[in-house]
Amino acid sequence: MTVSDIPEVTAIENESFSTPWTEASFFSEINNPASICRVAMAGDSLIGYVCASCILDEGHILNLAVRPDYRRKGIGRMLALSILKELRSCGCKKIFLEVRASNTAAIRLYESTGFRMLGLMRGYYFLPKEDAVIMGLQLH
């Protein structure tokens, strides 16, 4: 992900989340040396993205979305698997993420890449207020 990708990324973000990251949030992640942000392209069109961080041996998937008209085509899984590969090569041994408890699509996607549910954070999200499911993956 580069600065010139941010308008397209933010457009997908706004269609995907009730409390979207702003352009400034993506700019800050791109410039954070502990973060890795990648985009998926179809020709010249940006169709998905993922942001993750790696601190010591712990990775965190911070954000992942696919453009609505490209969903259910394997793009989300491809983004998740490719960021897991990068996090592993950065030395991450365990990866965590949070997801809305009602977000079945994302929970299934993460389960299909090896994540398991570890617990709940009650009332973590707002608009609407909702629990977060904490998911984790041990890399070998």
Ligand SMILES: CC(C)(COP(=O)(O)OP(=O)(O)OC[C@H]1O[C@@H](n2cnc3c(N)ncnc32)[C@H](O)[C@@H]1OP(=O)(O)O)[C@@H](O)C(=O)NCCC(=O)NCCS
């Ligand atoms: C979650 C999201 C990234 C999935 O992306 P995608 O490209 O559609 O996912 P894939 O096509 O790679 O699907 C991978 C698996 O996820 C699960 N899945 C994806 N969408 C699903 C849905 N709508 N309902 C149930 N399971 C779903 C399935 O297990 C699927 O495997 P299958 O197609 O073999 O059954 C996409 O729906 C999205 O951008 N949602 C809004 C943003 C979001 O919620 N991000 C996650 C925040 S943590």
